[in-house]
Amino acid sequence: MAKSLxxxxxxxxxxxxxxxEALDIVLAGGAFDLPIGLLFLDDGVFQLAPHQDAKTVQQxxxxxxxxxxxxxxxxxxFACSHSLAERGLGVPASAQPLAxxxxxxxxxxYNQVITL
Numbered sequence: 001m002a003k004s005l006x007x008x009x010x011x012x013x014x015x016x017x018x019x020x021e022a023l024d025i026v027l028a029g030g031a032f033d034l035p036i037g038l039l040f041l042d043d044g045v046f047q048l049a050p051h052q053d054a055k056t057v058q059q060x061x062x063x064x065x066x067x068x069x070x071x072x073x074x075x076x077x078f079a080c081s082h083s084l085a086e087r088g089l090g091v092p093a094s095a096q097p098l099a100x101x102x103x104x105x106x107x108x109x110y111n112q113v114i115t116l
Contacts, residue, residue, distance in 0.1 A: 004035035006110035009044035013062050019047055022116040023065040030072030037076035037110060038069070039103070040095060045083045048092040066094060078106060 007029075009022035022038070029036040040048055047062055069077060079095035080103060091097045098106060107113055 002033070002035055003111040004109070005029055006037045006039060006107060006113045008039045008041055008113065008115040009047065010042045010115060012043040012046040015043065018116040019044065020062060023062060025114060026074055027065065027068060027072050030069070030074045033073065036074055037078065037106070038074060039106065040079040040083070041103070042083050045079050045087060045089055048079055048095055049089055
């Protein structure tokens with residue numbers, strides 16, 4: 001039985017390479033059929049905001065990576081509902097909202113957790 005992995009992305013897409021690295025890890029795991037999940041937490045939920053202009057902040061546009069998650073078999077994509085509300089973001093269609101008290105239960109479902 002393969003070990004499962006949860007990647008928690010806590011950085012905004014324009015704050016440095018961490019957001020891109022989190023997506024790269026998830027996509028690589030999906031390519032090898034690793035049971036994998038992705039949780040957007042804190043400023044990481046900004047990655048789910050529509051209509052981002054990455055060129056204005058001189059960063060790579062991550063929207064194509066997000067759209068590719070399903071193609072790599074990554075269906076377990078979550079976003080902290082509290083983080084979304086705090087930042088004035090609606091619930092994205094690309095992620096299942098999770099209440100803060102459910103996050104610890106989610107983490108317990110996975111063998112390994114990486115936070116970026």
